[in-house]
Amino acid sequence: MNIELALAEELKNVLHELYQIDIQADASLVQPTRKEFEGDLTIVVFPYVKLARKAPDMVAKEIGDRLCERMDALTGYNVVKGYLNLSVADGYWLERLREGFADERYGLFAQREEAPVLIEYSSPNTNKPLHLGHVRNNLLGHSVSQILMACGHPVVQVNLVNDRGIHICKSMVAWLRYGNGETPESANIKGDHLVGNYYVVFDKHYKEEQAELIAKGLSEEEAAQQAPIMLEAREMLRRWEAGDPEVRALWEKMNQWVYAGFDATYARLGIHFDKTYYESNTYLLGKSLVQEGLDKGVFQRHEDGSVRVNLTDEGLDEKVLLRKDGTSVYMTQDLGTAQLRYEEFHPGKMIYVVGNEQNYHFDVLKLVLGKKLGKPFGDSIYHLSYGMVELPSGKMKSREGTVVDADDLMDDMFEEAKQSTESLGKFDFQPDEAAALYEMVGLGALKYFILKVDPAKNMLFNPAESIDFNGNTAPFIQYTHARIRSLLRKAAEQSVNVADALPDGLSPEGEEKLIVKKLYQYPQVVLAAGENLSPALIANYVYDLAKQFNHFYQETPIMRETDAAKRLLRLQISQWVANTLRNGMKLLGIDVPERM
RNA sequence: GGUUCCGUAGCUCAACUGGAUAGAGCAGCUGCCUUCUAAGCAGCAGGUUCUGCGUUCGAGUCGCAGCGGAAUCACCA
Known part of the structure; x- marks a missing residue:
């Protein structure tokens, strides 16, 4: 206790x-x-x-x-x-130090036997590459997963890929019309970018065709409806839904390009999923739940044939669950996948990492499953809602070309880290070690920049100003870790065994005690981060710890200390700090280097 | 217009869920490298926590009203 x-x-x-x-x-x-x-x-x-x-x-x-x-x-x-x-009593802190300093798994709780937490994140569309908004989503989802696992909860990470619909048909039509058989290999670009390019091509031609129709005297709305390229896309979607083999084959081919691209981006971000769902498999689910609601009398069939649920008692509106032609809407599908996942994993909790623009959707989803249908998993749904990433010019708009592409961003961060390292004159790295370091520092800076902000808040990203490597940043923390590792290497060189038992009668004092007290708090911080689903708590803690250690390091001799017992005490504290920094950063999906 | 979220230093963010004098970083100014790594450390300056009222021993935090910003209120996802 x-x-x-x-x-x-x-x-x-x-x-x-x-x-x-x-x-x-x-x-x-x-x-x-x-x-x-x-x-x-x-x-x-x-x-x-x-x-x-x-x-x-x-x-x-x-x-x-x-x-x-x-x-x-x-x-x-x-x-x-x-x-x-x-x-x-001083002896109390000494005991904490003895217990903690060599614990490689400090702050990681034993995994419990309990129903898993299921967490859905990323959830991309397949018509364009991942951008900065997805990056925040992915980092949050991954970090929260790590934190929950550290707290001892079994976790199932899932992705739900929106691989069907009019958006991908647009890319397909544009590729057929203008692609000349181009492939990721022939064009030497990632598949997701290639498909994304044709989405842009579609939009360009669509606008041109609309303008022509308007010039011929059609209204804006008529032009939008009747532009030939749009008619083709709709026809493509219709044929897809009818199972047309030719359309399906093209769709398969282009989606595979996209997945290969996504996989590369995910791998670079350091995230993975235990299971990936595809909407092409799940979009028809949920109809039986709608029928169940009708049977129970909690849903109503409207006179036009659509099925709706009335949530005005709950302060919400009436919501359509099935179109008048009997087809599914987004909500129908989400009802179905919730049921599917429940049956598949029996989770105690289902977390959806989705932007705050969908707050209303999740309010409805919870109410419909819980209160209306009386499903036990309705109340276990938790929407981890996060704010938008905004640019100085406002929201990112794909049509206006102001999106910050995830792959480009990571390349930029790598380059920044390289330049920064070189300008500091740190050249004594082998090429492969240097590249690994730039990746670690660059991506670390990006991840920390995003995760240190409270998820609920909108945040600002200014592409013109590069992400800092000084102050409250990942490189600062990575640097602190590297410094300590350097100290420990020095100790080993001089045959000082850090694992030796501390003599009795010696206790952490002054600044040493402050650091031990700070370290002692770490497991509680992990638990708090788990309860609040907030990586920001970890980020703040790790920064404070690094800052506190740097202050100590500056004023206090460690390896230079001549009193062997004091030196050992300080080395043990240092090692404990390094382990804690490493473990904390790991929860943010950030690695720390041995040297930098 | 209804609902939800947000509003803290010039800028980007904290503040242990109601506790002591609201803290960091960046930007600006000052010092500290013949070395346990200066991606660091120390210091100066910067605040009516959007406004008002209320709740109580105590409010940046809770409630109400207003102001400002964002999201949403589709048979799109």
């Missing part, structure tokens, strides 16, 4: 004895003492003064006396304006 919880437990007893106040013992009643005050742990006594009918300082004193009597780990206390600051 950690000391906060033990303390809270005793606090509960003491409050009952002294004032007959009954509380729930909760570790959040105990917080770390702020640096500017003496002590290690703080209890705020204001909540009890009214019931105790005494002055705050008196209450704090009485509680402090009793707690110190009861707990050996406490050595004393002071009271400042109703804040009870308790001091913890």
